[in-house]
Amino acid sequence: MAVTDEAIEKIKTMILSGRLKPGDRLPKEPDLAAQLGLSRNSLREAVKALSLLNVLDVRQGDGTYVTSLEPSLLLEALTFILDLHQDESVVELFQVRAVLDSAASGLAAQWATDEQLAELAALLDSVGPDPTVEELVANDLEFHRLIARAGGNDVLASLLDSLAHRTARARIWRGVTQEQAVERTMSEHRGLLDALVAHDVEAAKARAAVHVGGVVEWLRKAL
Structure with a gap:
């Protein structure tokens, strides 16, 4: 194992064991290096890498802190990767979305409250009779x-949020080019809401x- 990886x-072990908690300030560099049996240079490189992953927050003149470790924050690195691969891997992104959306919808069917279901219904009702593709x-x-939030799993919801925004362009493309795509989408949303209710x-x-899988099938043909 490379020194920086070590x-x-x-x-990471300090965080997982609870020695360092979200919001905690790390010991000063020489003290932490001595505690972990590391050189200050390798510790510095590790801190830099973990700050890029939003695990640590380096504040100039103040110190280095553990971030909130919220899923949405930690998954920002995934969003960057998805941005780089959007054009060449969009079909694979939708395949992953189909799996995760299915799991999230199953959880929502179990745990969604009456208030959350009413909010979903109101959202669908807010679409006018002739919406634009962007709307x-x-x-x-x-x-x-x-739906993902109603399922109660924050990690799953954050993953889906990252994927959803990276695939929005393809959905607009489908809406513009595929016949009756708008009507089909609304019908499938209503059917999904019925199952949740x-x-x-x-x-x-x-x-x-099936809803997300339809986009995968269309993309394969379009590409």
Whole structure:
């Protein structure tokens, strides 16, 4: 194992063991290096790497702190990777979305409250009779975001949020070029909401997978 990788592992172990908690300030560099049996240079490189991953926050003149470690913060690095690969891997991104959306919808069917279901219904009702493709995609993004949040798993919701925004361009492209894409999307959303209201886990999972899977099928043909 490279010296820097070893340093990263040791800091990670401190966080996982609870010695360092979200918001905690790290000991001064010479003290921490001595505690971990590392050179100050390797410790410095490890801190730099972990700050790029939003695990640590280096504040000039103040010190280095553990971040909040919230999923949305830690997944920003994933968002950057998805941006780089959007054009060449968009089909694979949608395949991953189909799996995760299905799981999130199953959880929402179990745990969504009456208030959350009413919010979803109101969101769908807010779409006018003849929405633009951009309006529909914005509604679609919010619809799936609310479903993921209703499932109660913050990590899954953050992953889906990262994927959803990276695939929005392809959905606009589909709406412009595929016949009846707008009508089909609204119909599938209504069907998914019906399954959630009925708290039918398997139906919700299946409808979500079919909904996103339809985009995958279209993309394969379009590309």
